[in-house]
Amino acid sequence: MGNIQRREFDSTDTPADKNTDWMSLLPDDKLLSDLSIPGTHRSMSLFGGNPLRCQSWNLSSQYEAGIRFVDIRCRHFYDKLAIHHGEKFLYCHFTQVLNDTISFLREHPKEVILMHVKEEYEASNNTSTFSDLVSKYMEKVEKSWFLITSVIPTLGQARGKIVILQDFDGPVTGIPYSSLSVVDEQHVPSLDDIGWKWSTVEDSLNAAETGNSDKMYITYCSGDSTDVLPWSVAEKVNYDLLSYLENKGEKKSRFGIITMDFPGVDLVHLIISNN
Template sequence: MGNSQRKDADSTASPAVKNPDWMSSIPDGKYISELSIPGTHDSLSLYGGPFIQCQSWKLCSQYEAGIRFVDVRCRHFHNSLPIHHGVKYQYYFFDNVLDDTFHFLQQHPKETILMRVKEEYKAANNTEKFYETVFCYIKEVGPTQFWLHHRIPTLGQVRGKIIILQDYSGPTMGIPYESFCIADKYYLPTLFDMAQKWNSVEENLNSAQYGVCNKIYLTFCTGASWGAYPNAVADRINYRLYNYLESKGKKKIRWGIIALDFPGAELVQLIIYSN
């Protein structure tokens, strides 16, 4: 991909188009599961070279572009939560993620952020369980700022809040991630396996289009291996996704959450315009 900015894929530092208030035009009564939501995979993975890096926009820029699902990977280390992608520390902590997110939500109070929280890499030197440390961070901000229930809310119930998508064991602290209909064929041996990847993407998007409205669909358009780096996968899959969505014209279609690496700003807008 190089350092380029296209409609479908962007490896520069700033999105070409911003849409920070798109949820404000959606009725309060709409359930989160009924929406088409642009998202990022491994949202804080900005460092570590081509095999590790998945994004070029910082978190605040992702939100400004219209991203509303983020994938946050925390290592449990000394009862704190540094952000990791595998072994690679991303120079960020979970409290930085929450600070940036609530700063955005204070400026754009009709938006909501769906935040997958997942344990990443090896835990070390902890006296607490992972869920206890997560809740310490939440308690410090104030639990009323979050949606911590297992049921799917309407947009009106969660404007200005973070919806925790709980991808870790312990007491209920959000919507269980395992309850989603997920396509995440993340291992691609080589770039020649792209057709299989796209088939899994298209299949889940079709399921979201026609599936039951009270189920959250999540489609990862991402993948990697030593034979296919994340930017090379994004270069190809984002292009196919852009053309696929554009071919639907101006139809209002529920796609669920679409998680991307190196998204192009206009691809993000295509997902938003489906609502």
């Protein structure tokens, strides 16, 4: 895959435009679940070649482009949280993820970052639990940067904060991921199945559009398998997503969190414009 920069798909390292403060324009009383939020799947997977690579923008560039949901997979390894894609170490630790996120929020204090935190690959040589280690990392960067709640907050309550979507056992660190409506049909067996993949995305978006505003919906547009590369799915599904949203016309709808591989800035902006 070469460097491609289109409205809906971008494999270059620099977004064509920025959407740094879009949440600042929205009312404080809106629930986070009542928003349309662009996100990235395996947000740190910039390495590993075509079979593993899911993104081309680094985390700071994702935030600047308007991404407000990130998918962070941590391996519990020698009492550290290393960022992994399966067995592949992604040359980053959880501290860097948090520091980059806090740096963005310092500059843009009316924004909110929703962070899906999940344990990845095999734990090895640890004396602490995964949840204890997450808490230690949070304390290290100062817990005041996090909104620690198990219920969905309003935008006003969450501004300037990281809201963890907690996909691991232990004391409350954030909103339980299991309480959300998540559609993540990640396994796409063949290129012929990309059309089926899109149908699962469309069904989830339709459900989010008509569902209760206090229920948080997450739709994963990503997919792959041993025979299908992430970018192959993203090229087609991102195009279908752009068409789907454009066909809605001027009508604004709540689509929840839309999580993508290699999104283009026009697609990100179109999701944002539904708020």
